[in-house]
Amino acid sequence: MTWSFTDSAAAFRAAAAEHLAADPARNTAVLTLVDRAGRLGWWEEADGTVTGVLAVAPAGVPALGVMTEEAARALALPGGLPGEQPTQVGGETAAVEAYAEATGRPWTPAVRLRLFRLGELTPPDPAPAGTARLATGADVPLVAAWTGEYAVAIGEEPAGDYTGFVTERISEGRLWLWEGPDGRPVSMAAVSRTSGGQVRLHLVYTPPAERGRGYAAGVTEAVSRAALDAGAPQVLLFTDLANPTSNALYQRLGYRPVTDHLRVAFTGLAR
Known part of the structure; x- marks a missing residue:
């Protein structure tokens, strides 16, 4: 199980297409960043199935898409998330909290959001x-x-x-x-x-x-x-x-x- 990263939108889409298509609503933050993200990543299980995605916004803030808490915690390990430690991170609540706790860094909620879909x-x-x-x-x-x-x-x-x-x-x-x-x-x-x-x-x-x-x-x-x-x-x-x-x-x-x-x-x- 591992994270892979790229700056190529095409490579990211090829690797994570099935995962993104399974729930585009919950992956909306990542999908709207794909073509301008500074970094894109996907988490693969042992059998090669992608079960997590992220996109790093131009401002350097990672947006966590649908992912397991295990994948979120792995981002906090040495070599998990490329580049400098982010000053902020956003995404679904459980994944963000899992990542934030795993970093060992003090943090505070900046904003709590609710995603809505039109019926x-x-x-x-x-x-x-x-x-x-x-x-x-x-x-x-x-x-x-x-x-x-x-x-x-x-x-x-x-x-x-x-x-x-x-x-x-x-x-x-x-x-x-x-x-x-x-x-x-x-x-x-x-x-x-x-x-x-x-x-x-x-x-x-x-x-x-x-x-x-x-x-x-x-x-x-x-x-x-x-x-x-x-x-x-x-x-x-x-x-x-x-x-x-x-x-x-x-x-x-x-x-x-x-x-x-x-x-x-x-x-x-x-x-």
Whole structure:
């Protein structure tokens, strides 16, 4: 039983295809990182069966996909995870906790998430005032500013410039805005590219001054419907478990819990 690592997306897909296809929803974090990951890995049992995967995000944070706790603990052994010890790691709760405990390093929970999968899409009732539309190039400055605010709101360090980040999503028709009754954009949401039979909603954000009017529900329903209309087999999203409002909202729209995730921050070296 061993971990293998590569920087080749093609080699990773060839090795882990069956494991990824068995549960693309639970492997969503890895699937959405494959083509831009700094490192990819898979865990093989003695008979050669792959039972675990991971992807190291460009920022150096490992995302643990579906894996056994044994595989997670093995990552903490000498030679287990290539490169420097990570400052954070995320993934399904049991695997992350197993890895974190095995490192012997002090750590603290950074955020607890819940993965949801769309069942039957249910429009918000009452419907919010306004309408949804695809974002255009003219919206880039506004959406880039909102993306920085969104990063702060979810506890991340904002990047200096999100222009390229949002331009990519807008040019590919993957970012929607909700316009209020006066025609002003008041909320946004985006969807990932289809990968492994699933897409994932992200960047669901409403500026504080516009909240409480159902705009987030409106734009989320619009993006979800667009993803379904485009043929996405599974539509997913993550919510922060510390935010009961958003968790309740998504369930009213037809999203159902799949599994819980945890991201931990290491606060020192091994004891």
